[in-house]
Amino acid sequence: xxxxxxxxxxxxxxxxLPEYSDFGDNxxxxxxIGKVFPMIFFLVAALISLTTMTRMxxxxxxxxxxxxxxxxxxxxxASKYLSYAFLATVGGSIAGVLFGEKVLxxxxxxxxxxxxxxxxxxxxxxxxxxxxLIASGAAVICTMGAxxxxxxxxxxxxxxxxxxxxxxxxxxxILIERSSFIWKHLSFSWKSSMRNLFRYKKRLFMTIxxxxxxxxxxxxxxxxxxxxxxxxxLQYDQIQHYDAMVINDEDATDSQEKDLxxxxxxxxxxxxxxxxxxxxxxxxxxxxxxxxYVYVPENTENFKEDVTxxxxxxxxxxxxxxDGAVIxxxxxxxxxxxxxxxxxxxKDNRKYKVKITAVTENxxxxxxxxxxxxxxxxxxxxxxxxxxxxxxKEDAESDLETLGNAILKYPAALSISYTSSTAGQVERxxxxxxxxxxVLIISAGMLAFVVLYNLNNINITERQRELATLKVLxxxxxEVSQYVFRENILLSFIGxxxxxxxxxxxxxxxxxTVEVDAVMFGRNIKPISFVYSGIITFGFSxxxxxxxxxxxxxxxxxxxxxxxx
Numbered sequence: 001x002x003x004x005x006x007x008x009x010x011x012x013x014x015x016x017l018p019e020y021s022d023f024g025d026n027x028x029x030x031x032x033i034g035k036v037f038p039m040i041f042f043l044v045a046a047l048i049s050l051t052t053m054t055r056m057x058x059x060x061x062x063x064x065x066x067x068x069x070x071x072x073x074x075x076x077x078a079s080k081y082l083s084y085a086f087l088a089t090v091g092g093s094i095a096g097v098l099f100g101e102k103v104l105x106x107x108x109x110x111x112x113x114x115x116x117x118x119x120x121x122x123x124x125x126x127x128x129x130x131x132x133l134i135a136s137g138a139a140v141i142c143t144m145g146a147x148x149x150x151x152x153x154x155x156x157x158x159x160x161x162x163x164x165x166x167x168x169x170x171x172x173x174i175l176i177e178r179s180s181f182i183w184k185h186l187s188f189s190w191k192s193s194m195r196n197l198f199r200y201k202k203r204l205f206m207t208i209x210x211x212x213x214x215x216x217x218x219x220x221x222x223x224x225x226x227x228x229x230x231x232x233x234l235q236y237d238q239i240q241h242y243d244a245m246v247i248n249d250e251d252a253t254d255s256q257e258k259d260l261x262x263x264x265x266x267x268x269x270x271x272x273x274x275x276x277x278x279x280x281x282x283x284x285x286x287x288x289x290x291x292x293y294v295y296v297p298e299n300t301e302n303f304k305e306d307v308t309x310x311x312x313x314x315x316x317x318x319x320x321x322x323d324g325a326v327i328x329x330x331x332x333x334x335x336x337x338x339x340x341x342x343x344x345x346x347k348d349n350r351k352y353k354v355k356i357t358a359v360t361e362n363x364x365x366x367x368x369x370x371x372x373x374x375x376x377x378x379x380x381x382x383x384x385x386x387x388x389x390x391x392x393k394e395d396a397e398s399d400l401e402t403l404g405n406a407i408l409k410y411p412a413a414l415s416i417s418y419t420s421s422t423a424g425q426v427e428r429x430x431x432x433x434x435x436x437x438x439v440l441i442i443s444a445g446m447l448a449f450v451v452l453y454n455l456n457n458i459n460i461t462e463r464q465r466e467l468a469t470l471k472v473l474x475x476x477x478x479e480v481s482q483y484v485f486r487e488n489i490l491l492s493f494i495g496x497x498x499x500x501x502x503x504x505x506x507x508x509x510x511x512x513t514v515e516v517d518a519v520m521f522g523r524n525i526k527p528i529s530f531v532y533s534g535i536i537t538f539g540f541s542x543x544x545x546x547x548x549x550x551x552x553x554x555x556x557x558x559x560x561x562x563x564x565x
Contacts, residue, residue, distance in 0.1 A: 008138060036309040037217070037440075044213050044447060047206050048454050049085070050146035051060035054202075055458045057081060057150045064154060065162025078151040085147040086140065095138035100135075101127050106388040107439055140515055167467075172246035174198050174243055189479075193486040200462075203455055207491040208498060215499025215537045217444035217505050221437050223507040227522040228437075229492040231363040234511045235520065236423040239362060242274075242306045243400055250386065250418065260412040264390065277375070278382040281368075282346045285335045290517065294345065296383040306389055307561045311438075312361035312523075322377075324355035326369040328362035330520035341535030343368065349380065354378045357548050448537050452544040453543035456488060460551060468557045477553045485545045486554065492541040496534045503533070 057064070072272070105125055143523040154162070164196050173194060177183050186194070197204055248257065264273045282289040297303035300320055309318040318326055327343060333390050337343055342353045354374070364497070377382045392403065404416045463484075470480050508526060515521045 007451055032453050038135070040213055040217065041443075041447065042142060043416050044451060045139065046142035046146060046414070047209060047353075047496045048451060049143040049147065051206055052084060052454060053081065053143070053147040054150040054153075055461065056084075059461070061154065061165070063160045064101075065157075065159045068155075068162065069159040074151075074155045077155060078148070081147050081151055082144060085143045089140050089143045090136070093132075093139050096139075097127070097132040098135065101125070101132065103212055104439060108291070137260075147212055167243060178375075188268060189483055189486070193483065197487055197490060198487045200459070200515040203459055204491065207451070207455050207488075210454045210455065210540075211448060211492055211495025211537060212450065212502050213532055214444045214448035215428070215496050216502035217447065218441055218533040218536060219500060219525065219529060220373050220507045220510055221441035221444060221501030222532055223503065223525035224440070224510065224527045225437050226524065226529055227507075227511050231519065232423045233360075235363040236419050238308065239309055240419065242391050242419060244404060244416050245278075246388040246390070246407060246413050247415045247417070248386050248388065248412055249414040258411065260388075260407070260410040263407070263410060264388070268404070269396035271391045271393045272302050272305060273388055275308055275385035276389060277385050278385050279347070283331070283335055283366075284346065285343055289346070290331060290334050290366055291344065292368055293406035294368045294370060296370050296372055296385075298372065300371055301370075305391065307369070309360040310359065311359075318358040318360060320369055320371045320374075321357055321370050322373040324357035325340055325374060325378075326358045326360050328357055328365075328520075329359050330362065330368050330517075331366040331368070332356070332359045333520075334517060335367075352378050363522070365518060389432075445536060445540065448540045449544065452488070452492075452541055453547070456544050457551075460484065460548060464555060467552065468555050471555065471557050477549075480547070480555075481552050483549070485560045488541060488545055492538055498535070500530055505528050 010306060036297070046271060064077055065539055068074075102125055109125075130297065174197075178195060246260075248260075252260075261275075275298040277294070279294045279296075281292050281294055283292050284290075295298075295307075297306070297320075302319065309320070310316060311318075312329060325343065327337075332338060335343065337356060338354055341356050343356055345352050345354065353369070354368075360369075370378070372383050392398075392400065400418050400420065404418065407413050407416060467480055467484070470483065471477075475483070506526065511521050511523065
């Protein structure tokens with residue numbers, strides 16, 4: 001009994017479980033996204049409310065003037081419009097809370113369900129009164145503030161001026177008129193449209209901001225899809241090129257290992273193979289640690305065909321040297337190191353340091369690549385090659401699984417992992433996020449429609465007498481529509497361009513917020529995503545124009561031109 005050593009106690013809590021900590025990290029990332037997107041929607045909603053209530057108050061100028069002349073106070077008159085805005089906002093907030101706190105969280109949680117297989121069995125979607133009150137309060141403040149601003153401006157006028165229609169906006173010379181070469185080649189309709197753009201400045205900025213916001217959100221949706229869905233292709237096609245990895249049995253004898261290597265050497269369907277040491281270690285960071293695989297290839301020439309080490313932006317390729325190690329970009333970002341620094345690796349409760357010679361592009365997992373001499377210099381021991389990666393010839397008659405089954409017949413081979421299977425698993429896992437992305441894209445499209453419809457409707461109502469005058473002068477319905485919609489098309493193009501810039505910046509923030517520690521998402525947006533976002537946004541604009549065309553046809557020339565005296 002005296003020979004029994006004192007046991008060593010190791011205390012762990014649930015934070016040490018990767019599944020638990022990863023779930024918390026994912027929830028925190030969604031929380032960070034929740035701080036950005038609602039702000040954009042509230043800003044656009046506030047602008048729409050301001051425009052709508054301003055239009056509503058201006059349309060009833062005569063009634064307001066009459067009530068002021070009859071002795072009603074400003075507060076009594078404003079209460080009508082404030083009550084309207086309050087009731088509409090509260091009604092919309094209740095509908096939004098009932099829908100938003102049940103349906104959208106359900107979609108997002110189901111999307112993450114493929115990563116946490118039992119999450120759907122214990123899902124509880126309770127209504128959160130705190131968040132409901134915050135969102136509803138923000139909506140009420142936006143709409144009531146916009147209404148109060150609109151009423152204050154109108155109620156400051158005298159009853160006499162309110163009973164008369166407001167004076168038309170003053171037209172001014174614009175910058176393009178200074179270029180006589182361009183200006184003189186424009187038709188009358190184009191000149192009028194260009195001047196009207198800057199004549200109604202509020203509508204100009206609100207339309208551009210609304211379209212840019214929806215275009216930016218839509219671009220983020222498509223950009224997230226590009227960044228997330230491409231990493232499997234980038235990782236297992238452009239970075240790691242080997243077809244499979246054989247994990248050796250630690251209990252295998254030397255003769256059994258030789259038999260396996262002899263089979264790999266003599267197989268005509270294998271292009272090349274490389275024995276590697278793949279050891280899991282940890283690297284400390286500011287909070288916690290990062291699990292890292294130290295990858296040591298026996299043959300560095302074959303390694304060049306197995307793994308491409310390159311810079312993500314310039315695609316400059318690196319080589320392994322005995323001077324230090326090459327680490328992944330995400331690893332360097334988490335730990336806070338760069339080329340020329342040293343990285344600390346923990347193995348068997350001991351710490352080792354190695355110099356970083358390059359930072360390479362990588363998307364799945366954390367790797368530190370070393371040559372055998374660098375490993376021996378760092379850890380004071382020779383590497384033990386416990387795994388083998390191999391690549392099949394392109395004209396091989398057998399498939400991966402057939403060859404893999406032949407390899408597994410040897411006692412030295414414990415298991416095989418196929419790169420294609422891993423890539424497929426990653427694609428299925430990341431594909432579950434598609435629902436979240438489509439929610440974002442659809443929301444952005446609805447935002448674009450609401451903004452365009454509201455502003456176009458107000459634009460036509462504001463200029464009803466002007467458009468009726470054009471019809472009296474002989475303009476056909478199509479020509480009147482072109483006169484108005486030409487401005488909308490120009491503003492849509494400007495908003496789309498501004499939204500593209502806004503979307504790039506927002507995408508970069510979102511992509512760095514949502515990615516988990518073990519994965520680095522792509523940073524680029526495909527050109528086709530810009531095209532899709534622009535086409536959808538412009539398509540909404542054309543649809544609104546088509547709907548508004550029928551409203552323009554119904555303008556009554558006689559009623560619109562009647563004198564108000």
